Amino acid sequence: MSSTATLRSDALVLSSDPIHPANLICEFCRMFYQNGWVTGTGGGISIRDEDKIYLAPSGVQKERMIPENIFVMSFKSQEYIRRPLSLKPSACTPLFMAAYSIRNAGACIHTHSQNAVMCTLLFDEVFEISSIEQIKALPRITRPGNMWYSDKLVIPIIENTEREEELESSLRVAIEKYPSATAVLVRRHGIYVWGETTWKAKIYNEAIDYLLELAIKMKQLGIPTVKDV
Amino acid sequence: MSSTATLRSDALVLSSDPIHPANLICEFCRMFYQNGWVTGTGGGISIRDEDKIYLAPSGVQKERMIPENIFVMSFKSQEYIRRPLSLKPSACTPLFMAAYSIRNAGACIHTHSQNAVMCTLLFDEVFEISSIEQIKALPRITRPGNMWYSDKLVIPIIENTEREEELESSLRVAIEKYPSATAVLVRRHGIYVWGETTWKAKIYNEAIDYLLELAIKMKQLGIPTVKDV
Amino acid sequence: MSSTATLRSDALVLSSDPIHPANLICEFCRMFYQNGWVTGTGGGISIRDEDKIYLAPSGVQKERMIPENIFVMSFKSQEYIRRPLSLKPSACTPLFMAAYSIRNAGACIHTHSQNAVMCTLLFDEVFEISSIEQIKALPRITRPGNMWYSDKLVIPIIENTEREEELESSLRVAIEKYPSATAVLVRRHGIYVWGETTWKAKIYNEAIDYLLELAIKMKQLGIPTVKDV
Amino acid sequence: MSSTATLRSDALVLSSDPIHPANLICEFCRMFYQNGWVTGTGGGISIRDEDKIYLAPSGVQKERMIPENIFVMSFKSQEYIRRPLSLKPSACTPLFMAAYSIRNAGACIHTHSQNAVMCTLLFDEVFEISSIEQIKALPRITRPGNMWYSDKLVIPIIENTEREEELESSLRVAIEKYPSATAVLVRRHGIYVWGETTWKAKIYNEAIDYLLELAIKMKQLGIPTVKDV
Structure with missing residues (x-):
């Protein structure tokens, strides 16, 4: 168990290295804000x-956000080893932990992207799209390498709950049920995306948001998002 | 009553502190301009x-805008204690004062957001949306804490007038009639949003604009903005 | 008549003053580019x-663009007093001159804004909108002061020609025929906007583009752009 | 054949000149990313x-990207003279080479622009648009000078393949079949645009993306993209 002194330690988050996790979290959040993905305090990111x-x-x-705002938790003990006293831990924490423990993820991103929310209103149990070049930026997971152009990307959609932490069990079920998914959509809420590394999580999140946006445009024009091959 | 010397005093608005109200107003206005919320001199912001x-x-x-352009008024006397001689006070002033006096607000934002204008063309007496995660960024006001996911956000819509200051009485009526609202929409004009602090007003304005934008997309696709629960 | 030495003079365009016309033209063009108004070398601006x-x-x-790229013409003699030898003068020059001579404008902006092009496809002889607050940012011209909220903004639309300079006569006719217009739309092409000063031309262009964008959204939803009052 | 030492040489890509090809590629990629053209590692650019x-x-x-990431190939020998050992060469390389060898291009841009992808879903064998002023930013190629306002811009659309390098033969066929095209669209994938110089390729890509975006809006409103003249 951590001492109060440790909990206040800045050494865990202060670094001159721009790719230190605490710095990257702040940089990514600024970028996500520009994209409308973390409007009004929504969304977040975690790096392992x-x-x-x-x-x-x-x-x-x-x-x-500044690095001093960042919480640090031990994956093994599931206890905070740094906890800014004036701030509250994210309600997403158990959801991020699910990606770390089930998928051995290196980073997990949560956004309130309007493209994600709209797709959960336009699709039923899963979001599906195929035969779009951008799909090749996404991993197949159950086999090495990335997806092919004509592969069908399937992202499960789970129902939202009143409290974010209540999503944990259905998120875990969805991750287990869709072993090749690297993301889960939450109805009327947003999306969780994870990857083996921080960079991969960022790239997957971008590529998926691109596909969600494209799918909305296709739906609006009556074009099926899954192509007969 | 203030002397002319006081009215020209720069000490009230010049500060090296980036979160001094005069600096924040200028920073927020630059940000709002990027978002298309204060195009062509429209809109504004006030901090108490x-x-x-x-x-x-x-x-x-x-x-x-630069800090030297900022007016300062005494809340108690309702008189200017700083008044840049070459500029005109904002016609929004009595509207901002309504939020300060009725709701004890710490800041008030006015934008010409196209999402706001469009929603006043798509909704009748009130704007309504429910069961969207982003709603949780907004306050319940009449009870402590923020709204729940399945709560219905209701924002009254008042009719526009030829002169902005003529909006005051209907704005006051709407604020009294909707005690849990933290904003009022003005038909074919824009929106007023306030909050307990400057940061909260900014967050509320962002979260509401996100919901206004989403509601337009939902309407266009025939999806009701209020969900049966 | 200007000497070759004068034509190469940099003194006319090099200044450390950020609001020197040559600096403002460059700054505005960067800003217009960000807005998609001068994509791919299209559009331009002139200051008198x-x-x-x-x-x-x-x-x-x-x-x-850099200040060295700017041409300078004498209004009286209509001859260049600075002419960068490696560049071509803008084909818009006679159109800008029409705004200067007929309306005594201080600046004239030309953009290829997609909102402008779309409105020329959705409206017939004139673009019309009324009862939108943003209209109050625009001048009445034939009477002092700005427009009222319920005033109808009317912008004439002229037909495009193969060569930009061939627009001059119909632009002049439109300016004369619509004495209260501060802009002319060109079918399938874009818009010309002018104002008494550089800042006013910028504000008018922004406010008009906002109204053009809003009008397209209103048309798409079947809402008339002119309101019965 | 190049020695390993040459393959690691940084001298080919490190320069303080901002318009050195290695610097321009990095700058353009940052700009294209802002435009959503190279989301999630997609797209690319090559300069000759x-x-x-x-x-x-x-x-x-x-x-x-940083200049150290850039590959350099000899056009004559078609062999790499610089090859960063930790990176993979772009699968677009044979496609860029087609533009260099058949059209003597100076630069070639490939994007995953959503406007391009949507137009390949809305048009059949070719993308066509006419009588839009922005067309005048594009070259006629088979004759000197740029296109006229009323000229019809025609961009061939080729079918996508599982592997990007498999596009080469159909791209070559399209380039030969449409000698006045400066771009080829790839169904459900994106676009290749080239030009005589780096700047021209950039301008053509911007002007074409503007026209693709406009064409989608016109289609949505039932307005033909080719005008009877």
Whole structure:
């Protein structure tokens, strides 16, 4: 168990290295804010570095976060080893942990992207799209390498709950049921995307949002998102 | 009553502190301009710091404002304690004052957001949306804490008038009639949003604009904005 | 008549003052590029300072312009007093001159805004909108002061021609026929907007583009752009 | 054949000149990323400088590229004279080479623009648009000078393949069959655009994307993209 001194330690989050997890979380949040993905304190991101899980706090303006705001949790003990006293831990924490424990993810992104929300209103149990070049940016997971152009991308959609932490069990079920998915959509809420590394999580999130946006446009024009091959 | 010397005083608005109200007003206006919320001199923002009400001037390019352009009014005396001689006070001033006096707000934002204008063309007496995660960024006001996911957000819509100051009485009526609203839409005009602090007003404005934008997309696809629960 | 030495003079365009016309033209073009108004070398801007008319050149990437690229013409003699030898003068020059001579404008902006092009496909002889707050940012011209909220903004639409300079006569006719217009739309082409000063031309262009964008959204939803009052 | 030492040489890509091809590729990729054209590692760009072909690598985040990441190939020998050992060459390389060899291009751009993808879903064998001023930014190629306003822009659409390099033969056929085209669309994939110089390729790509976007809006409103004249 961590001492109060450790819980206040800045050494875990202060670094001059721009790709230190605490710096990357802040940089990504500024970028996600520009994209409308973390509007009004919504959304967040977590990065894993071996036993250390770095987490953006709850309820803060994501584009104004500084490394001192970051929580750090031990993956093994599931206890905070750094906890800013004036801030609340993110309600997404158990959801990020599911991606780390079930999929051995290196980073997990949660956004309130309007493209994600709209697709959960336009699709039923799963989001599906095929035969779009951008699909090749996504992993197949159950086999090595990325998806092919004509592969069908399937992202499960789970129902939202009143409290974010209540999503954990259905998220875990969806991750187990769709072993080749690298993301889960949450109805009327947003999306969780994870990857083996921080960069891959970022790339997957971008590529998926591109496909969600394209799918909405296709639906509006009556074009099926899954192509007969 | 203030002397002319006081009215010209720069000490009230010049500060090296980036979160001084005069600096924040300028920073927010630049940000709002990027979002298309204060196009062509429209819109504005006011911040209250105890007895001092800081106000952006009328008819200036909001993205080019500097602290010297800011008006300061005493909340108690309702008189200007700083008044840039070459500028006109904002016609929004009595509207901002309504939020300060009725709701004890800490800041008030006015935008010409196209999402706001469009929603006043698509909704009748009130804007309504429910069961969207982003709603949780908004306050319940009449009870402590924020709204729940399945709560219905209701924002009253008042009719526009030829002169902005003529909106005051209907705005006051709407604020009284909808005690849990933290915003009022103005038909074919825009929106007023306020909050307990500057940061909360900013977050509420962002979250509401996100919901207004989403509601337009839902309407276009024939999806009701209020969900049966 | 100007000497070759004068034609190469940089003194007319090099200034450390950020609001010198040559600097403002470059700054505005970068901003217009971000807005998609001068994509792919399209569009331009001209500023008048007493007898000197500053003009962006033809066929250059507007966002990469530097003051050395600017042409300067004498309003009185209609001859260039500075002419960068490697560049071509803008084909818009006679159109800008029409705004200067007929309306005594201080600046004139030309964009290929998609909102402008779309409105020329959705409206017939004139673009019309009324009862939108943003209209109040625009001048009445034939009477002092700005437009009222319920005033109807009318912008004439002229037919495009193969060569830009061939637009001059119909532009002049439109300016004369619509004495209260501060802009002319060109079918399938874009828009010309002018104002008494550089800042006013910028504000009018922004406010009009906002109204053009809003009108397209209203048309798509079957809402009339002119309101019965 | 190049020695290993040459293959690691940084001298080919490190320069303080901002318009050195390696610097321009990085700058353009950052700009294209902002436009959503190279989302999630998609897309790319190549510049030719006499015998040297500069190429962005495969599978990297295009907005974070640095000159050290650039591949350089000899046009004559078709062999790499610089090859970053940790990166993969772009699968677009044979497609860029087609533009260099058949059309003597100076630069070639490939994007995953959603406007391009949508137009390949809305048009059949070719994309066509006429009588839009922006067309005048594009070259006629088979005759000197640029297109006229009323000229019809025709861009061939080829079918996508599972592997990007498999596009080469149909791309070559399309380039030969449409001698006045400066671009080829790839169904459900994106677009290839080339030009005599780097700047012209950039301008053509921008002007074409503007026209693709406009064509989608016209289609949605039932307006034909080709005008009877």
